[in-house]
Each structure stands twice: as C-alpha cells, then as structure tokens.
Amino acid sequence: MDLDIQGLAAGIEAVAQLKAHPSGTEYTVLGEDQARALSAKFQCSQLRVFLSAMEQGIIPKRYLRNLESLSVAEQHELARSRVAIIGAGGLGGQAILTLARLGIGEMVVVDPDIFEESNLNRQALCSVDRLGRSKARVAAETVQAVNPGVEVEAHQKRFAPDNAPGLLAGVQVVVDCLDSVEDRLTLEQAAKELGIPMVHAAIDGFLAQMMSIYPQDSGLVLLYGREGKTPASPLGNPVFAPAVAAVFQALEVMKILLGRGTIIRNGLLSLELETCRLEHFRFNI
Amino acid sequence: MKIQVKCYATLAHHQPGNGERFSVESGTSVADLLEVLGMTPEAVKVVFVNGKHVGQDFVLSEEDRVALFPAVGGG
Numbered sequence: 213m214d215l216d217i218q219g220l221a222a223g224i225e226a227v228a229q230l231k232a233h234p235s236g237t238e239y240t241v242l243g244e245d246q247a248r249a250l251s252a253k254f255q256c257s258q259l260r261v262f263l264s265a266m267e268q269g270i271i272p273k274r275y276l277r278n279l280e281s282l283s284v285a286e287q288h289e290l291a292r293s294r295v296a297i298i299g300a301g302g303l304g305g306q307a308i309l310t311l312a313r314l315g316i317g318e319m320v321v322v323d324p325d326i327f328e329e330s331n332l333n334r335q336a337l338c339s340v341d342r343l344g345r346s347k348a349r350v351a352a353e354t355v356q357a358v359n360p361g362v363e364v365e366a367h368q369k370r371f372a373p374d375n376a377p378g379l380l381a382g383v384q385v386v387v388d389c390l391d392s393v394e395d396r397l398t399l400e401q402a403a404k405e406l407g408i409p410m411v412h413a414a415i416d417g418f419l420a421q422m423m424s425i426y427p428q429d430s431g432l433v434l435l436y437g438r439e440g441k442t443p444a445s446p447l448g449n450p451v452f453a454p455a456v457a458a459v460f461q462a463l464e465v466m467k468i469l470l471g472r473g474t475i476i477r478n479g480l481l482s483l484e485l486e487t488c489r490l491e492h493f494r495f496n497i
Numbered sequence: 498m499k500i501q502v503k504c505y506a507t508l509a510h511h512q513p514g515n516g517e518r519f520s521v522e523s524g525t526s527v528a529d530l531l532e533v534l535g536m537t538p539e540a541v542k543v544v545f546v547n548g549k550h551v552g553q554d555f556v557l558s559e560e561d562r563v564a565l566f567p568a569v570g571g572g
Contacts, residue, residue: 303572391572414569419506421569434550435543436568445571446507454572480543482566484505493543493564495550 220254220264228270235280241273248360258360259317263291272361275315286470287315291361293469294382296320298371298399299389300347302454303413303461305337307387310462311362312355318363319355322379323347324370334451336458371395376402385465388412389458391445393436400425400432411464413457417447418486420457424464424477434495435480452485498523498559504534507567511536521557528553530563542568 224242227250231241242265251258262272266288271279275287282290295316297304300323308321325347331338335347342350352366367379371390376399380386386403388410390396396412403410404427412432413422425431460481467473480493502519504512511534513519521530527544531537531553543566544551557563 299572301572389572391570393568393570396570413572415571416506416567416569419569421566435566436570437542441568449571480545480566482505482564489503491548491564493545493548493550 215256215260216254217264220250220256220261221268223250223253224261224265224270225268228265231273231276233276233279237280239276239279239284240270241276242270243273247272251360257363259291259363262315262361263288263317266291272315274359274361278315282470289470290315290466291317293384294318294320295465295469296322296380296383296386297351297389298322298379298386299391300337300351301325301331301389301391302334302415302449303391303458304347304387304389305335305351306455306458307389307461308351308355309336309358310459311387311465312359314462314466315359316362316465318365318382320365320367320379320383321348321351322367322369322371323351324368334449334454336455371399371402373398373402377406380406380408383408385468386410387461387465389461393432393441396432397436403427404431409468411461411468413461415449415453415457416445418450418453418484419447420453420460420483420485422457422460422464422476422481422483423479424468424475426477429478430495453483456483456485498525498557500530500557500560501562502530502534503562503564504536505564505566506569508536508540508565511565523559525557526553527551527555527557527563530557531565536565540567541565 227246228240247261327338346368348366348368352364355364410425482491499518502516545564
C-alpha cells in the first residue's frame with residue numbers, strides 16, 4: 213500500500229502542540245504516543261512519521277532538548293542518515309545507544325558474538341538476562357525500546373571482505389568498534405573501497421584513542437604500521453575507556469554527517485582517563 | 498638538556514619518575530631515548546613530539562614534549 217504522504221503530514225499537524233524549550237523559544241512538537249499512533253494508522257515506520265514531521269518543521273518531542281545545540285534541519289538530516297556500527301561489544305554497545313538517542317534514522321549492526329559473563333564489566337548492552345544472546349539482535353531490540361524512530365538492521369555475522377558491500381550499502385559513516393587489528397584493517401579497506409568515512413576507536417586499560425579516516429587518508433597504517441599484529445588488551449578493559457571512546461565516536465559521526473565541529477582527521481585523539489589527559493596529536497600529512 | 502616524556506598504555510612501566518623534566522644529552526634522537534628507557538623500537542608504534550608525528554630518527558631539542566604510544570587495539 214502506498215503511503216498517504218499528505219494524509220500523514222496533515223495527521224501530524226493536527227496533533228502537534230506548542231512546547232516551550234528551556235531557552236524560552238516555543239517549538240511545535242510531536243509526542244511519542246501520537247507518533248506511534250500515526251505510524252499504526254498510516255502503516256509506516258515511526259521513522260517515516262518523524263521525517264514527515266521534521267519536513268514540516270515539527271520536532272519529535274524526544275528531540276526537543278537537542279534543539280539550540282542542533283537545528284530542526286540538522287535533526288532531520290540525522291534521521292535521514294544510515295550508519296553502520298561494526299562490533300556491538302564494549303565500544304559498539306555504547307556507540308549504538310548514543311546514536312539511537314541522537315536520532316540516527318537507520319543503523320546497521322554487525323557482530324557474530326553472543327554475550328558472555330566477562331562482558332558484564334563494561335558492555336552497555338550486556339545484562340545477566342541477556343547472557344548467551346546475540347549482541348547484534350540485543351542491540352536491535354534495545355534500540356527499539358530506546359527509540360522506535362530508528363530502524364536497525366542486525367547481522368549476527370563477522371564482517372568480512374565478501375559481505376562488506378552488502379553490509380555497507382547506502383551507509384554514510386561506518387564506526388569501527390572491533391577488537392582486533394586484523395579485523396579493523398579489513399574494515400578500513402572495505403570502507404575505503406566503498407568511499408565511506410570510518411570512525412576508528414580502540415582502547416587498552418584507561419587509554420582510549422580515536423581517529424576519523426576518510427577514503428583518501430592514510431588511516432590505520434599510521435597507528436599500527438604495516439603488520440597489523442593484534443595486541444589483546446593487555447591492561448584489561450574497565451568500563452571507562454570503552455564508554456568514553458564510544459561517546460566520542462558517536463559525536464564524530466554527528467560532526468561528519470552534519471559537516472560541523474572539529475573532526476579528528478589525520479590526527480589522533482588520545483584520552484588517558486586516569487590522568488585526565490585529552491590530547492589531539494597530528495600527523496604531518 | 499631537559500625534555501618531557503610520557504609513555505602510554507603498555508609502555509607506562511617504562512615511564513621515568515622524572516618524566517616532566519627528563520635529562521638527555523643534546524643530540525639525542527627518539528631512537529636513543531627509547532634505548533635509554535629500555536624499549537625496543539618495535540614496541541613503540543607512534544611517536545609525537547610537541548603534538549606532531551615524528552619518526553624514530555627525529556633529533557630532540559630542549560623542552561621537547563615526547564609522547565610514546567604502543568599499538569592499541571582493544572574494543
């Protein structure tokens with residue numbers, strides 16, 4: 213059935229209400245219950261309802277507190293975006309949750325693993341009742357619970373060169389939330405071949421690092437050399453570094469999609485959390 | 498001459514106690530510094546001096562701030 217676009221737009225306008233932002237500005241907002249009801253009535257996704265609202269300058273109420281820092285047009289742009297998160301563990305879980313709250317419209321989540329007890333110390337999507345379950349599927353369910361205005365494609369599989377074109381089709385930014393150098397190099401090569409910017413992060417102990425890599429950039433070779441041997445995380449992974457690194461990754465995704473702010477490109481953002489050192493190092497390129 | 502040295506992550510156990518004012522002979526290169534600190538060249542993947550990337554043959558100057566990183570790959 214074709215979507216009744218004009219009917220949906222009129223339906224949104226009919227239920228939208230004025231709501232004051234803390235800045236004092238009044239915005240026309242669409243509540244969550246109304247969005248869900250319209251999604252059911254017009255048999256379309258809640259994302260489609262949100263997009264239609266924002267096309268009319270009506271902000272979903274869940275995004276009201278993003279305004280003044282983000283514009284309605286920028287929020288709309290985020291909702292029109294498709295982002296892939298490769299890895300749904302320590303980095304990925306927090307990145308996915310943050311991007312869901314931000315309001316990315318479509319996400320692709322790829323992870324072959326299931327949750328294990330050793331994930332409980334740090335992985336934002338891991339809980340006792342989810343042990344043994346697919347990280348990718350849990351990610352999709354959790355995002356639906358946090359923000360039904362996000363469409364998630366979950367893949368319980370390992371990212372590999374042969375499935376890369378399918379997994380990254382239509383993706384504007386890919387987020388490297390992997391845990392081995394070999395897999396990161398595979399992802400970087402695929403992203404470069406497909407012309408997609410990649411937001412890399414990695415952690416060890418209380419250290420987090422992040423770098424955005426555009427297709428023409430040197431990228432991971434600057435950090436790992438040519439060999440790509442895997443250092444496990446010899447210093448362990450307390451919760452802090454993955455959580456902080458993933459939030460910075462999500463922020464970087466927002467900046468890349470919206471073309472604003474300082475993007476860490478041909479540079480390394482280093483966060484030594486225990487000593488409160490945040491440094492932006494630069495490669496001479 | 499005095500330089501600043503900071504060893505990150507798994508290199509931290511090579512961090513000298515007086516890293517804020519570490520004494521080296523003038524003409525010391527990054528490679529020389531690694532040897533003084535007891536690190537192998539392979540263990541150090543990335544070197545920044547005063548916030549900019551350099552090679553291990555880079556010759557240090559008074560007051561330089563040296564940051565030494567291993568490969569960091571966890572997630």
